[in-house]
Structures are given as C-alpha cells and as structure tokens.
Amino acid sequence: MRKRWWTPFAIYVPLAAFALVTLVPFVYLIFSAFKTKEAFFSGPFWPVEEGGGWWAVDWSGFTFSNFTRLWSEVKIGEASFMRSVLNSFFFASVMSVVGTLGAAMGGYGLAMFKFKGREFITTVVLGALVIPGALLIAPGYFLLFQLGLLDSYAGLILPGVAPAFGVYLFRQAFISSLPHEMMEAGRIDGCGEWRMFFQMGLPMVKPMVGAFVLITYLGTWTNFIGPQIIIQTPEKYPLAVAVAQLRGPFSIEYGMIMAGTLVAIGPVLALFLLLQKDFIAGLTAGAVKG
C-alpha cells in the first residue's frame, strides 16, 4: 500500500473523533453523578468557579450525596434502592445460568443424538428465531395471567429456560467442536450420558458457554419491557424499571438519577469490558459461521 504523509491523520483523526463522541456521554454521566444540584447548572462537565477562567474547577461542587441519598432517601415502594440492585442481580444471575444450561442441553441433544423428531425440532429452532417479540407481548401477558405468574420472577424466568437463539448457537458449537469418537470412547468406558454432557460436552464448548452467559446476563440486566409489564409490586422492580421510575418523584434531581444510572451500569460495564473478547466471540459466532 502506498504511504502518504497524511495517511496517519486520515486514520486516527476519524477514530479519535468517534472515540470522543462515544466517551462524552460516559464522562457526562460520571460528572453529573458526583455534582451537587447547584453545580449541575454551572458547567457541562466539572463545576466551574465563578470568574475562575476556562478550567477553573469549583471543588465544592463535587459531592457523594447523590449516592448516599440514593441509599437512604429513595424508596422503591417500601424498599430501599438496594432492593432493586439485589432484584436485578438475582434475576440476571438465575436467568443466565438457567438459560445457558437449557440452551446447551438443547443444542447438545440436537447435535449429538439421532432420534425421531430431531429434524423437526431443528426446523422449529430455526423458525423460532424469526418470531418477533412484539407478537408475544399481549398473549404472553395473558398466559402468565392464566398461569397465575403475573408479578413474579417465575413469570419472567420460565419463558427463557431454553431460548431458541441459544439452542441454535450451542448446536453449531457442538457440531463443530465435539468429535463423536470421543463420545463413543466415553460410552464404551461406561460413562453416563449426563456425566458426558457435563464433563466432556460443556468443557469442549467453554467459549460458547462463557459468551452465552454474558449475553443473557446483559440482556436480562437491561430488560425493561418484561418487568415493566409483568412486575407490579414496586419492591420487586429490577434496576431497569426502578431507575426509570426515579425520574418521576425526583425529576429535577439530575444528580441522583445519574447516580442511580451509574450504579446500574457501572459494575456491569467494567466486568464486560474485561471479558469483551469472549462476549464478542459469542456475538459473532452465529453470524460469521452461518
């Protein structure tokens, strides 16, 4: 490739500009969460000292009070904000473990065994991928009403015990990575089917297990429409609904809303950026191979 003197500029200037645009909302979020109510209006990022010139920082404008008030003053129903954090943690943890296990079992079953109805179920899995979620909102609510599962986490978790998308991904992963010879050897050694699944199957598709746990965790953590429809008792709200609701009674408390948002996304963001390689591998696996 021919090099021109301006080539580095043509590469890094757009990249840096995009990076800036990407980072500004994060920086704004962090500054806003640590600013007093008065300081919020004194400058877009750091609180500015009156007459202090361009960079003058008004240190008294920084505060932790948004966070302490979030824990002490905010009531989601009768419970504290902490309850919503725990609800989200519970919801996302259970959902990702159960959903990944169910999807892996389904994928393993379709990939490793020959049985009556296998082709049919495989077709159903592929067909299920194109069913739009919007179609299931109203009748899904009606079903949960009939089952008596409204206002419960069971109503949110049970529909996701083995998502079709995951079954499809795990089927692909098992087909491409698990040699049947190994399974045969295991069987001859008298290994039980369940032991083979857990001790040989799952370890062989470890990257997919990791990626799918992450995808499900994030999807559940940021799921809004499900809990918004199904959960009716405020004490049971996960963070996505609770933080959105903060904007009602505390609509002008920008600092507190941003503190709540930071609590909601900060830990997850940090964790996922550390694990981004596995996460990305999982996201692209279905698209690039298929």
Place this chain on the structure above:
Amino acid sequence: MSKKLRSTSIVPYLFVAPFVLSFVVFVVYPLCQSIILAFMQTNGPKTRQFVGLDNFSWLFTQDPDFWKSVLNIILYTAGSMLIQLPASLGLALLLNRKDIKGRGFWRMIFFAPILVGLVFVAIIFGLLFAPNNGLINNVLYQVTLLLDRVIPFFPDGWVFDLEFRWTAEFAMPAMIIASFWMYVGFNMIYFLAALQNVSKDLMEAAEVDGAGPWQRFLNVTVPAIRPVGTFVVLLSFIGSVQLFELPYLLIGSDGGPGKKGLTPVMHLFNKGFDAGDLGYASAIGWLIAVVLFGVALIQKKLSNPGTD
C-alpha cells in the same frame, strides 16, 4: 460418520425437553391465543368479548395514531440504518488496517455503549438532551447562534425554540442520535469479523493488477462481507421496527408532542396495558409480525438469487 446413540433411548428427549416444553407453553400456545385474541376486545385479562374483524377495521380506518407511529418508525428505521451502517463499516475498515495501532483499545471504546442497554441509554440521553442545560442542546444552540450570525436568513428554533424547549420535530433526530451512539460500535464488531473473510491473496492480486482502492473495495471486499452485511441489515431492521424502550423513556410514554416519538410497539403497549385491550394489542402485534415476515422473505430471496 460414527454411530450416534440408539434412537429408542429416552435420553435425547430429556436433553431437548427444556426447549420443547418452554417453546410449546410460552411461544406456541401464546401464538395460537393471539390469533383468537386478535378477534376479541378485552378489558384487562379477565373479560373478553368476540368482535370479529373490528380490531383490524378500527386499526386501518379509525386509528390515526397507529399510522403516525408507522410513519415514525419508517423514518426512524431508514434514518438510523442509513447513518449507522455506513459509519459502522467505515470504522471496521479503519480498524482492519494492518498498520493500525491500538486496535483493541479503539474496539473497546466503540463497543462500550452497547453494554449500557437501551433503557439506560434513554435515561442518559434524556439528560444530555435536557431542555435547559443538557449538553447537546447547549452545543446545538451555540451552533445555531453561530450559523445565525454567519447566515443571515438562518431560521431560529431549527432544533428547539429559543426558550430551550423540546420541539416536536426534535423527537426523531434525538432517537436517531441516541441509537447511533449505542449501535455503531456493535455493528462495527460484525463488520470487523466479516472482514476476516476477505481473502488476502485476492486483495494482493487485485493490487498487483492495478485495481484502485475503490475498485478493490467493490470487487473484493464487498462480496466477501456480503453475507454478514445482510445479516446485520436484517438484525438492525428487526430491532428498529420493534423499537420501544428508547422513545418510551426518552420522548415519553405517549410519544411526546405531536406523537412524533410514538412507535408501533409503544402503541401496542399503551393499548394493551394502559387501555387494557389485549385483543387490539394482539391485532397490532400481528400486523408488525406480517411486515417483518414479509421483509425477511424478501431478504432471503435477495440474498440467494437463483435458488428456488
């Protein structure tokens, strides 16, 4: 091929049981139910009444809000895809260069917004766009002031009126900007993965033959990334058409002034859960589904021409 387990065993059925059971109960049954519901009027889940095709005739003739939402979503889908996808591809092409420094660093930054999730993106951008002191309105205001000074006839209140209030027209750009921020890096990841499929030999051969960068892009790169490209287009399309959280929280549950931020799924939600008519909501759901199925079919026809 080695032998698989005997087909008489019950074991394989146990493995697929979680999928089959949850699919039958939570997808097949609701789908059947939604066909019935689409011909019903309900008042909450408890009372329902058969109304024949009334839901559909009402939807097509008596519900201007629904058609507003359809128009909005067409604008949103076209606007967001036309801006996002080329930008995503451009970033991927830059990051795919051999001589790029800090690829992982850039990728991490661009990828971060998708981790925030639509709900929290809507909340953060709600503040960024806040009428009086939001960062974006401030910047846009400074820009309009500047343009006003430079261009004599530049209209005031292009983005918002001079009292810094949201104008109805700003709902759509706000949604497109927020989703651009969130999804550009996400789509870029797919394009970046697809660019690994571009044959280096073919690229070098084209270069030796004197093909310019543009020709190489059209004739070598594009065919190689086409399958993933159509996948990304379909994914963004399906996501865009069913947009809910972003306008619901950023613009308002009713779609804001002039309903400029109302989407079909929001309309479905409002009718089904605020007005309590699950029947009407099901009818809207089917209409959305039919459109999506139609597009998926067309996309399939286009992506493998010649077959069937």
